[in-house]
Amino acid sequence: MAEPTRTAKLTIDDKVIDLPIKSGTIGPDVLDIRKLYAEADVFTYDPGFTSTAACESTITYIDGDKGELLYRGYPIEQLADQSHYLEVCYLLLHGELPSGAQMRDFETRITRHTMLHEQIHYFVRGFRRDSHPMATMVGVVGAMSAFYHDSLDITDPWHREVASIRMIAKLPTIAAMAYKYSVGQPFIYPKNSLDYAANFLHMCFAVPSEEYVVDPRLAKAMDRIMMLHADHEQNASTSTVRLAGSSGANPFACIAAGIACLWGPAHGGANQACLEMLREIGTVDRIPEYIRRAKDHDDPFRLMGFGHRVYKNFDPRAKVMKESADEVLGLMGIENNPTLQVAKELERIALEDDYFISKKLYPNVDFYSGIILDAMGFPTSMFTPIFALSRTVGWISQWKEMIGDPTQKIGRPRQLYTGAAMRDYVDVHHR
Ligand code: SDX
Numbered sequence: 001m002a003e004p005t006r007t008a009k010l011t012i013d014d015k016v017i018d019l020p021i022k023s024g025t026i027g028p029d030v031l032d033i034r035k036l037y038a039e040a041d042v043f044t045y046d047p048g049f050t051s052t053a054a055c056e057s058t059i060t061y062i063d064g065d066k067g068e069l070l071y072r073g074y075p076i077e078q079l080a081d082q083s084h085y086l087e088v089c090y091l092l093l094h095g096e097l098p099s100g101a102q103m104r105d106f107e108t109r110i111t112r113h114t115m116l117h118e119q120i121h122y123f124v125r126g127f128r129r130d131s132h133p134m135a136t137m138v139g140v141v142g143a144m145s146a147f148y149h150d151s152l153d154i155t156d157p158w159h160r161e162v163a164s165i166r167m168i169a170k171l172p173t174i175a176a177m178a179y180k181y182s183v184g185q186p187f188i189y190p191k192n193s194l195d196y197a198a199n200f201l202h203m204c205f206a207v208p209s210e211e212y213v214v215d216p217r218l219a220k221a222m223d224r225i226m227m228l229h230a231d232h233e234q235n236a237s238t239s240t241v242r243l244a245g246s247s248g249a250n251p252f253a254c255i256a257a258g259i260a261c262l263w264g265p266a267h268g269g270a271n272q273a274c275l276e277m278l279r280e281i282g283t284v285d286r287i288p289e290y291i292r293r294a295k296d297h298d299d300p301f302r303l304m305g306f307g308h309r310v311y312k313n314f315d316p317r318a319k320v321m322k323e324s325a326d327e328v329l330g331l332m333g334i335e336n337n338p339t340l341q342v343a344k345e346l347e348r349i350a351l352e353d354d355y356f357i358s359k360k361l362y363p364n365v366d367f368y369s370g371i372i373l374d375a376m377g378f379p380t381s382m383f384t385p386i387f388a389l390s391r392t393v394g395w396i397s398q399w400k401e402m403i404g405d406p407t408q409k410i411g412r413p414r415q416l417y418t419g420a421a422m423r424d425y426v427d428v429h430h431r
Pocket of ligand 1 (some may be wrong): 073232265295304305310
């Protein structure tokens with residue numbers, strides 16, 4: 001754990017409180033306020049946690065000004081270019097890149113856990129066919145605790161390990177089942193002969209009536225999308241997983257909570273909302289109207305896929321995703337895809353506009369991902385489930401780090417109360 005490097009002095013009325021300042025490896029120092037309420041009888045106030053570090057972590061680092069994203073110290077650009085998703089999973093979970101033998105063992109364990117308990121097929125069939133796949137994901141992942149009783153004890157490292165492997169392995173199968181169910185096609189079982197991303201594409205797009213061969217170039221693009229979404233520090237859904245986990249809830253319930261939070265359009269739901277926005281804009285001549293609306297405070301419309309709480313220069317994932325979009329659409333022979341043209345022109349115009357420049361709004365990870373997924377044949381409703389299955393390893397890594405921290409306590413924020421002071425009950429006849 002980081003140790004204090006110096007002390008800040010806080011003066012409240014006639015009292016001076018010493019607050020330790022702790023430094024990390026890189027990034028901003030933190031003011032340790034854990035004793036503030038006991039010593040000064042005041043809380044800090046930070047509703048959106050814009051200036052609050054909720055934990056100490058060694059997993060992912062983001063520098064919003066430099067546009068840097070590091071997984072265990074490795075830049076996302078290098079991993080996206082040289083690694084693959086399961087290797088990134090190992091890195092996030094264990095802190096180091098695996099040896100050849102460690103990678104083969106890890107890949108075998110994941111592959112052998114991709115099938116689901118057969119009873120879950122009946123659970124999925126309980127949903128309406130027109131359910132949003134995210135509803136199915138939240139329900140099925142939460143229900144996994146009803147099926148896998150031998151990996152629920154969070155105090156048992158082996159239970160934690162098995163639950164982690166099971167979720168990383170089974171989330172693609174669940175997402176594919178949700179998709180197949182929504183289009184009325186039979187479920188396709190995982191194939192152990194395929195790698196992780198290819199297996200997911202096969203489970204989504206194969207049909208029993210004919211052989212489906214996954215294009216390795218599309219599998220590589222899907223694998224890259226998964227890597228780009230794998231983890232992202234203490235974002236809203238990761239913080240949800242940590243908070244749920246702090247109560248001792250079982251790992252499946254915690255990940256289901258993370259999926260639920262990710263669904264929101266301000267978070268992981270933005271990839272679906274962004275493609276729907278680009279389609280609504282339709283042609284580049286309609287872009288100025290939407291730029292005007294995005295700048296109008298009286299209009300709730302925002303440019304989906306734009307802006308970020310941390311990135312105030314550019315989102316390095318968006319840069320990689322934009323290159324991948326050009327590659328995949330070129331591969332599909334649709335490089336003149338109108339949606340991609342609108343996206344590129346919208347980005348160009350916005351980045352020259354003082355409103356976006358002054359508010360440091362740039363394309364984020366969700367701006368181009370939907371264009372690629374759409375070109376691959378996914379409906380917009382599957383965009384956030386793909387984000388969720390990719391982020392599962394990040395949620396689990398952060399959850400394991402928290403559970404393994406001997407100092408961790410149940411998360412229980414306080415408040416600034418501005419409601420009614422104490423008053424006596426008034427009988428209805430006297431109101
Ligand atoms: C993800 O946290 C993570 O790391 C998340 C994520 C991950 O990997 O886990 O990176 C994934 O969620 C990416 C973000 C996806 N969301 C969207 O694309 C939705 C559109 N973006 C916004 O809703 C917004 O930018 C947020 C939610 C992403 C960030 O919001 P903040 O940091 O709370 O900023 P804010 O809402 O306070 O906005 C600051 C100003 C405001 O104007 P003022 O009130 O100061 O005048 O910028 C404006 C906002 O109105 N603004 C936008 C805008 N985003 C912010 N104006 C137009 N369009 C936008 N997209």
